[in-house]
Amino acid sequence: MEKIKLEFDRIHAEIGKFYDKKTWHFMTLNGVALDENTLEVQWLFAKYESGEIVALYTVVDYGQTLPDISDIIPSAVISQREMVDMFGINVQSSEKGLYLDGDSKDHPLRKERS
Amino acid sequence: MSTTTKAVDMQIPLGAQHISLLEPVKFTFTTQNEKIVDVGSDVGFVHRGVEHACSSKFEFKQVGFVVARICGLCAITHSMCYTAGVEKLLDAQVTQKAKYLRTLLIELDRIHSHMLCLSHTCENAGFEAMFMSLMGDREPVMGLQEAITGNRVQFDYITIGGVTREFDAQTAQKIIQVLGQTQKKIEGYIEEFQNNWSLSKKFEGIGALSPEGAYEYNAIGPLARACGLQVDVRNGLDYLPYKEVGFTTITQTGGDIHARNMVRLYEILNSIKMCRNIVEGLPEGEIQTKVRGKPQGEVITRLEAPRGELMYYLKGENKKVLDRVRIKTPTFATIPAMIEIFKGQDYADAPAILASFDPCLSCTAK
Secondary structure, eight states: OEEEEOOGGGHHHHHHHHOOTTTEEEEEEEEEEOSSSEEEEEEEEEETTTOOEEEEEEEEETTSEEOOOTTTOTTHHHHHHHHHHHHOOEETTOOSOSSSOTTOOOOTTSTTTO | OOOOOOOOEEEEEEOSSOTTOSSOOEEEEEEETTEEEEEEEEOOTTOOOHHHHHTTTSOHHHHHHHHTTSOSSSHHHHHHHHHHHHHHHHTOOOOHHHHHHHHHHHHHHHHHHHHHHHHHHHHHTTOHHHHHHHHHHHHHHHHHHHHHHSOSSSOOOEETTEESOOOOHHHHHHHHHHHHHHHHHHHHHHHHHHHOTTTTGGGTTTTOOOHHHHHHTTOOHHHHHTTTOOOOTTTTOSSSOHHHHTOOOOOOSOOSHHHHHHHHHHHHHHHHHHHHHHHHTOOOSOSBOOOOSOOEEEEEEEEEETTEEEEEEEEEESSSSOSEEEEEOHHHHHHHHHHHHHTTSBGGGHHHHHHHTOOOHHHHTO
């Protein structure tokens, strides 16, 4: 797996530049809690032809708001909603309530919970 | 005096519990007359927190058995995908015989899973007799799983370093015999699905996705292959011997319910061929190798489950409990494509379209 770091304010632009829908298959959005305050966010892609895997990633504080990339990758909508539920992070245009109740205060996959 | 008819938006829910659904999922269709113009979805009714449990409560050696319980139908693909990841992190070597046996069970699983989906397609078409016939013909395949592993479903067959059992010559003979019978049955079903009006013409052009749409919405599995995309993780997989045992990517071009049915039917034939090749060419050797150490680093593994790409991301920090287990299941990834396909279809076709996706909510809300 190749990992490419994205600057926070360049996430949308860099994903737009990288993603070609006939070359890359968007697998999912992944979160890895690093400590109680920060989260590594990964946009995971697999190459259709070779299966090569690339993770575009950035490190964010929980207070930051991730950009919505569904205008570039429409199927990202559902994994963005999952991130909001599981990590309690904000993603533009994504509401809580996919798995948890919409008013739940919980964020099960943060470090502080485990 | 003239009258005019005005199209009025009407919201019709399908689910969370519905006669045509096996699992809890809710789609809210906005319709104008009979046409679906918008779709809302709610897929989180049975969320069980498996990812959290696997990175907090269970040691990495136990997680393979936990993830096998995400889904009754594709338990083996979950345990295989997880185990392959751990073995990569531990740099474990698995014997060729164990790899062959793992592939055998994954393909037997695909056969009966596809047969279940096809039987529900028949049920949705009002073809009750063929629904029961397919379910009946699926039973001997489940019987083979029991003969090999000791259980019909949720068999904890794959472990880190290999598999738990091998089979004797008598069981090998039984496998070949059942595969032969199943092949004949499937060839008959192909004839029916091609030529019987209830299953062919009725479904042609219904619930269709274009190849362009398949790329746009990252379609996977039979849904993508029915659109002509050569998308199958079994191509080029390095930890299972698919090339050696005769794997072929099956595609169709219609992109509709009928094309998805045909992809599944021909994939069953290919799986039967692979299973036969495995049993007849099973390598000599041990089925289990000792693996030591604790997982360190991060890895992504993928496997073609019956519904499409299954992905595991694992991160270990040289501890007994993994730091992160991320599971991306096929149905979860397919929901945006499903929603797009529903738009513009007649509401009356919604249950049949939904069944043709072969959705697994147990996997989705893991």
